[in-house]
Amino acid sequence: MTIPISGAASPRMQSVWAILGRLNISTWLGVAIVVALVLCAVFAPLIAPYNPNEQNIIVYLSPPSWENLLGTDQFGRDVLSRLLYGARYSLTIGFLAIVTALIIGSFIGMIAGYVGGRTDIILMQIMDVVLAFPSLILGLALVALMGATLTNIVIAIAFTAIPAFARIARAGVLTQRDREYVQACHAMGFSNTRVLFGHILPAILPEIMVMTSLWMATAVRTEASLAFIGLGLAPPTPTWGGMVREGFDNILSSFHLALYPSLAILVLVLALNLIGDGLRDVIDPRLKDAS
Amino acid sequence: MTDHPALTVTDLRISFSRTPVVHGISFEIRPGKTMALVGESGSGKSITSLAIMRLLPSHVARAEGSVRLGGRELLTLPEGEMRRVRGGQISMIFQEPMTSLNPVQTVGAQLGEVLRIHRNLRGAALREEVLNLLRKVRIPDPERRIGQYPHTFSGGMRQRVMIAMALACNPALIIADEPTTALDVTVQAQTLELLKELQRETGTAVLFITHDMGVVAEVADDVLVMRHGRVLEQGSVHEVFGNPKEAYTRSLIAAVPSLVGKLKAHAVPAQPIDHLPEVAAGGAVLEVRDLSVRFPHRAGLLGRIKGAVHAVDGATFSIGKGETLGLVGESGSGKSTIGKAIVNLAPVHGGSVTVGGQQVDYGSASSLALMRRQVQMIFQDPFGSLDARQTIGSAIAEPMKVHGLETGRAAVQKTEWLMERVGLEPRRANSLPHEFSGGQRQRICIARALAMSPRVIIADEAVSALDVTIKGQIIELMIDLQKEFGVSYLFISHDMAAVERICNRVAVMYFGEIVEIGPRDEVIGRPGHSYTQRLLSAIPITHPDQRETRVRRSADVAPPQSPLKPLGYTPPAARWSMAAEGHFIRQAS
Numbered sequence: 001m002t003i004p005i006s007g008a009a010s011p012r013m014q015s016v017w018a019i020l021g022r023l024n025i026s027t028w029l030g031v032a033i034v035v036a037l038v039l040c041a042v043f044a045p046l047i048a049p050y051n052p053n054e055q056n057i058i059v060y061l062s063p064p065s066w067e068n069l070l071g072t073d074q075f076g077r078d079v080l081s082r083l084l085y086g087a088r089y090s091l092t093i094g095f096l097a098i099v100t101a102l103i104i105g106s107f108i109g110m111i112a113g114y115v116g117g118r119t120d121i122i123l124m125q126i127m128d129v130v131l132a133f134p135s136l137i138l139g140l141a142l143v144a145l146m147g148a149t150l151t152n153i154v155i156a157i158a159f160t161a162i163p164a165f166a167r168i169a170r171a172g173v174l175t176q177r178d179r180e181y182v183q184a185c186h187a188m189g190f191s192n193t194r195v196l197f198g199h200i201l202p203a204i205l206p207e208i209m210v211m212t213s214l215w216m217a218t219a220v221r222t223e224a225s226l227a228f229i230g231l232g233l234a235p236p237t238p239t240w241g242g243m244v245r246e247g248f249d250n251i252l253s254s255f256h257l258a259l260y261p262s263l264a265i266l267v268l269v270l271a272l273n274l275i276g277d278g279l280r281d282v283i284d285p286r287l288k289d290a291s
Numbered sequence: 292m293t294d295h296p297a298l299t300v301t302d303l304r305i306s307f308s309r310t311p312v313v314h315g316i317s318f319e320i321r322p323g324k325t326m327a328l329v330g331e332s333g334s335g336k337s338i339t340s341l342a343i344m345r346l347l348p349s350h351v352a353r354a355e356g357s358v359r360l361g362g363r364e365l366l367t368l369p370e371g372e373m374r375r376v377r378g379g380q381i382s383m384i385f386q387e388p389m390t391s392l393n394p395v396q397t398v399g400a401q402l403g404e405v406l407r408i409h410r411n412l413r414g415a416a417l418r419e420e421v422l423n424l425l426r427k428v429r430i431p432d433p434e435r436r437i438g439q440y441p442h443t444f445s446g447g448m449r450q451r452v453m454i455a456m457a458l459a460c461n462p463a464l465i466i467a468d469e470p471t472t473a474l475d476v477t478v479q480a481q482t483l484e485l486l487k488e489l490q491r492e493t494g495t496a497v498l499f500i501t502h503d504m505g506v507v508a509e510v511a512d513d514v515l516v517m518r519h520g521r522v523l524e525q526g527s528v529h530e531v532f533g534n535p536k537e538a539y540t541r542s543l544i545a546a547v548p549s550l551v552g553k554l555k556a557h558a559v560p561a562q563p564i565d566h567l568p569e570v571a572a573g574g575a576v577l578e579v580r581d582l583s584v585r586f587p588h589r590a591g592l593l594g595r596i597k598g599a600v601h602a603v604d605g606a607t608f609s610i611g612k613g614e615t616l617g618l619v620g621e622s623g624s625g626k627s628t629i630g631k632a633i634v635n636l637a638p639v640h641g642g643s644v645t646v647g648g649q650q651v652d653y654g655s656a657s658s659l660a661l662m663r664r665q666v667q668m669i670f671q672d673p674f675g676s677l678d679a680r681q682t683i684g685s686a687i688a689e690p691m692k693v694h695g696l697e698t699g700r701a702a703v704q705k706t707e708w709l710m711e712r713v714g715l716e717p718r719r720a721n722s723l724p725h726e727f728s729g730g731q732r733q734r735i736c737i738a739r740a741l742a743m744s745p746r747v748i749i750a751d752e753a754v755s756a757l758d759v760t761i762k763g764q765i766i767e768l769m770i771d772l773q774k775e776f777g778v779s780y781l782f783i784s785h786d787m788a789a790v791e792r793i794c795n796r797v798a799v800m801y802f803g804e805i806v807e808i809g810p811r812d813e814v815i816g817r818p819g820h821s822y823t824q825r826l827l828s829a830i831p832i833t834h835p836d837q838r839e840t841r842v843r844r845s846a847d848v849a850p851p852q853s854p855l856k857p858l859g860y861t862p863p864a865a866r867w868s869m870a871a872e873g874h875f876i877r878q879a880s
Contacts, residue, residue, distance in 0.1 A: 179675060180670050183676070187636060187663070187667070187668040188668075188689075188693070188743070189660055189663030189693065190689075190693055202681075203678070
C-alpha cells in the first residue's frame with residue numbers, strides 16, 4: 001500500500017481537524033447560531049418580507065402580527081426585515097474589525113517577541129497605552145474624530161482590539177522562541193521569516209484562534225454600543241444598536257422595538273462566546289476547570 | 292537488627308483500568324540491604340515503587356497482591372495511617388533534585404517541616420536536628436547553608452538535601468528512583484558513596500530504581516530486572532552479573548563502558564611540546580582553532596557590561612573525513628557551547644572555524660549559508676527539536692528546499708530514500724512526530740541532518756535521552772551511515788559507553804578548556820590529565836567484583852574557577868605535552 005507523500009509540504013491542517021473533532025455540544029450550538037445568522041444576512045433580500053427602509057405610516061408602532069411578524073417601528077418599517085438586514089452590518093463590522101486587528105496585532109506581537117530588546121519594549125509600551133483606554137471610549141473618540149462611516153467604525157474597533165492580539169502573539173512567540181526545534185531551524189540555515197511564520201506561527205495559531213472568537217463578540221458589542229449612542233452608521237441604515245436606540249424612544253408603548261434587536265445582539269454575542277470558550281477548552285484543557 | 296525482611300512484596304499486580312501493567316512481581320529486602328530494580332522506560336519499575344507508596348491514583352489504578360512493611364500490610368491500610376507511613380517509615384528520593392525541592396522555602400525550613408510533622412520537634416531542638424541531618428549528608432558549612440534557598444545549591448548538593456529529608460525520620464525503607472541519573476558522573480560517584488555509607492550507619496533498606504547496570508554493580512545486593520511489567524531475571528548481584536540468564540540482561544550489562552583504565556601507563560612520561568601540531572594537510576573536514584565563546588555579564592544599576600563568562604577558551608581540534616571526535620565533559624564544561632558556536636547558535640568571540648578548507652566568516656550571510664549546508668546538528672531531545680505540527684516528511688524535505696538542493700518530485704524521492712536509510716517506513720511520511728517513539732524520532736532527526744549531504748554532523752547528546760537498547764541501535768545506525776556517506780561526527784556526550792562505542796578520538800573538556808585530546812584507546816585507556824583520570828574513575832564499575840579493587844581518585848584536580856572574568860582578562864597560554872602519537876595533555880598552569 002502506498003500513501004501519496006505529496007501532501008508533505010503543507011499538512012498542518014491535521015491538528016485543526018483534531019481540534020474540531022473534540023469540540024463539545026455547546027460550541028457547536030454557537031457555530032450553528034453564527035452560521036444561521038450569516039445565512040440570514042447573506043440572503044436577507046430573499047427572506048425579508050419587506051424593504052427594511054420602506055415606511056408605511058399607516059401601520060406605525062403596530063405590535064407583532066401575521067403581516068409584520070415582529071411588529072413595526074415608529075415609521076411603520078418592518079422590524080423583522082430591519083433585523084435581517086441589520087445582521088449584515090453587525091457581522092461585517094465585527095468580522096472585518098477583528099480580522100484587521102488579528103493581522104496587525106499578531107504581526108506586531110510576533111515581531112516584538114521574536115526580535116526582543118528595544119523593539120519589544122517600544123512596541124509593547126505603545127500597546128499598553130492603547131490598552132489602557134476602555135475600548136468603548138477609545139472607539140467613541142476615534143469615530144467622533146473621523147466620522148461614522150463603515151470603514152471608520154471598522155478601523156476604530158480594530159484599533160481597540162490590536163493590543164490584545166499583540167499580547168497573546170508575543171506571549172506565544174516567547175514560549176516557542178527558545179525551543180529546541182527553533183534552534184534546529186536556525187542550525188539548518190532557515191531564514192528568520194521562515195522560522196517565525198512557517199514554524200512559530202502555526203504553533204501559536206490555536207491561541208490566536210481563541211482570541212479571535214472572543215474578541216469578535218466584543219467587537220459586535222462595541223459596534224452596537226456605538227450605534228446606540230448615535231455614533232453608528234447613519235439612519236436609516238438598519239443596525240441593531242441603532243434599532244435599540246430608536247426603540248428606546250417608544251419603550252413604554254412598544255417595548256418590542258428595543259427588545260428584538262437587543263435579543264439579536266445577545267444571541268450573537270453569546271454564540272461567539274460559546275465558540276471561544278469551547279475552542280479554549282480544547283486547546284488549553286487546564287483552563288477548563290478554572291473558569 | 293532482626294533478620295526479618297524490611298519489605299516483602301508478594302505477587303504484586305498493577306493494572307490501569309483494565310490494562311495490566313505489572314504482572315505479578317515478588318521480592319523482599321532485608322534491613323541494610325539494597326535491592327536494585329532495573330529496567331528501561333515503560334518497564335513498570337517506577338509504577339511498582341509508586342504502588343508500594345500507595346501513590347497511584349486510586350480511581351484508575353488497581354494494585355493487587357501483598358506489600359508488607361515490617362509485617363504490616365500496606366495495600367489495605369487506611370489512607371490516614373498510610374500517610375504516617377509515607378515519609379515516616381518509607382521515604383523517597385527522586386530523580387530531579389532541581390524540581391523536588393520547593394524553590395521559595397529555605398532548605399532548613401523544608402527539612403524542618405518533615406521533622407515537625409513526623410517527629411513533632413520544635414524550636415531549638417528542631418534546628419539542632421536539621422543541622423545534624425545536614426552534617427550527616429556531608430554538606431559543608433551547615434550553619435550557613437540552613438538558611439539558604441535551593442537555587443544556591445548545586446545539583447549534587449540538592450540531592451544531598453533530598454537524601455537528608457529521606458533520612459529525617461529514620462525510615463525502614465528508602466525508595467530511590469533514579470537518584471543519580473540527572474547528576475554528573477563525579478557527583479554521582481560521591482552521591483552513591485554517601486548513600487552506601489549512610490546505609491551502613493542506619494541499617495535502612497533501599498529499593499534502588501535505575502536503568503544503569505554500572506550503578507547496580509556499584510550499590511546493589513540483589514537485582515531484579517524488569518521488562519514490559521514482568522520479572523525477567525532476579526537474583527543476587529553476583530549471580531546476575533556473573534551468570535546472566537537472559538539475553539536482555541546481557542545486553543544491559545554490555546552497555547556499560549569497558550575500556551576505562553584498561554591500558555598500562557607508558558613507561559616514558561609525557562614530553563612537553565611547543566604548541567599543538569597543525570592537522571595533517573588535506574585531512575581535516577572541520578578544523579577549530581583557538582575558539583573562544585564569551586557571554587557578556589551585565590551588572591549594576593545601568594546594566595553595563597562588567598565582565599564576561601568564558602564559556603569556551605582556546606579550543607583547538609580537527610576532525611578528518613569519516614572520523615568521529617568525542618567531546619566529553621561534565622555539565623557546564625562548555626562542550627555543547629562549542630557545538631553551538633560552530634553553527635552560530637552561540638556567539639564566537641575569537642578563533643577560527645574552517646569547514647572543508649574554507650574558513651567560516653560569521654559576519655557574512657553567504658559564508659554562513661555555505662557552512663550550514665555542510666554542518667548539521669542533531670539535538671538531545673528529538674521531540675523538542677522537531678516542530679510538533681509538521682509532518683516528518685515535510686520536516687526532512689524542508690532543509691533541501693530552503694537550500695535549493697532538491698525540489699518537487701526529487702525532494703519527495705530523496706525524503707523517502709532517506710527514511711529508508713535510517714530505518715523508517717517511507718509511507719509514514721505524513722505522520723506527525725508524536726506518533727513515533729523516542730528512538731524513531733531520533734532517526735527522523737538523523738534523516739533530516741543527512742538530507743543536506745553534510746560533511747560534518749554535530750551530535751549534541753544525541754543518544755543521552757534514549758533507553759539502553761534503543762541507544763545501541765541509534766549508535767549502530769550512526770556508524771553504518773558514516774561508512775555509507777563518509778560523514779564526520781562531532782559527538783558531544785557525557786556518556787562514556789556511547790563515546791567508547793562510536794568515537795575514533797576523544798577530547799576532554801573541563802571548565803571551558805580542552806584538557807586532553809587523543810585517540811580513544813589512549814585517552815580512555817591511560818588518561819594523562821588529572822581531571823580525565825578523576826572523570827574516568829568516577830564512572831561506575833562494570834562488575835560487582837571490582838568493588839574492592841577500584842581505586843577512587845581523590846580530588847587532586849585544580850579547583851574549579853569561576854568562569855566569570857573581568858573585562859580585558861586574557862587566559863594564560865596553554866602548555867601541552869605529548870604522551871603518544873596524537874595524544875596531547877594540557878599541563879597545569
